[in-house]
Amino acid sequence: MSKFSVSDKAFDRLNFLFVLLVTLIIIYPLIFVISASISDPHAVNTGKMWLWPVDVTLEGFRRVFQNDAIWTGYKNTIIYTAVGVAIHLFVLLPASYALSRKELMGKRVWLWFILFTMLFNGGLIPTYLVVRNLQMLDTIWAMVIPGVIGAWSILVARTFFQQTIPDQLVEAAKIDGASDIYLFIKVVLPLSMPIIAVMALFHGVALWNQYFNALIYLRSEDKFPLQLILRQILILNEVSADSASSAAGSAQSFADQIKTASLVKYAVIIVSALPLLIVYPFLQRFFVKGVLIGSVKE
Template structure:
């Protein structure tokens, strides 16, 4: 007689039900703002302002997106952001992966000292003014390097990657490659990296999203509008729209009040549209990296 399936106890069923309820609540909390912004970006401003639109679109209109994409600065901002994201991610990976592998090598003399020095920078920094003076003295003001190089390496990401190498790459495999005559560089490029695609994908996602959403470095180091990334351009559009909507004061007649109210509604519509424009590319790319992301994070957290 075939063995009977193990029956769940009453406590197991209650625990499972509680988990499902908790996950459902978490899903609603996370998904509702995204769905609301998407619906608000294509709904009539009157429906959004009156609260009539609370989940699904009402009075569908694409005027907000038309106003956003009619601004040529959006396209230049997209081009700059893509350039900064791709170049910055590649530079960060080129710094993070070798550094993490070197610190993971047990035969690397002084690795504990270097690891301690890296850890110090996680808790202590020079501050904004010294950082700006350093970038200025290096001649990187108003260049792409001011966006890429100062944040090229994240100590947290180096530690996670180092943990992945230590817990995943067998020492015996490295020794076998060295016996076959492989140098350390060849070992890293031809053996370690092909086995480390999960953590490479995780680091690419971390650095890529960070570069895509970054605006503070551009705000501080760039003064040429043609080099502004998308986030700075969208900030300018939002500020100008809100200022335009708030223009006017004192005694105004009914027609002027109606015009100002219309400007405020359009400003709100544009606000939701630019939020979607800025976040949609990351949302689209993430599902393709999700498998590697989960695998890399879980393996990299096995031991410290």
């Protein structure tokens, strides 16, 4: 007797076709952007290049990386992301763990205040005034302190601790003489790598892609993050093939400028997304486990 019925086999085939279709829809834009960034712009604009590269050229990447501001933006973004994630985890993990313990006094009051922030926000102008009054304008702190932690992150991490750290383990450690700080550092954190990786990835991606805060709070170009530099390149088309010849007054034809703008556009997308694409596979195994456990309802 067949282990699977006809309807089961039909469902498996339909499910496979559906997953395959969704995968192609997700992968095709990525392949297209990569191919377009190294293809002749004329082939891209005329539709000759629709999947694989045509008339390969690295002119777009050469023009992007010749801009010194790109390297400055990379350095600033890496600093903002690393510092921001460190502060985020430093605040998030102790707060979430404390809220997961039954012995915390006023637990419901604290949770109410946290949930309140999910419904109401002060808005852009009050936030700007706070940042200005704290003298954080045009500093790294304007990029990493506002939004350093959110109610959603606290609730997910709190649920993870409740599901993963049993009360018996905490009680056994305290019987052995462990203090709350020692217990948190030596027992809780080593068991919490999945949620640490997930929260670090979520917040790190947000910081890496952040440009609005930089647009509002930063004035010095040497402090601009990568996304703001790339925005300037795309909008103002400030990428120059040869700064020396540009200073001497050389100019491209209109058609060449259009081709260059097309190449630069796709190259900029790859430049901004590549670091995240490299990091994600190393965190994927933690990512799935952390999200599933942290999203379980009490």
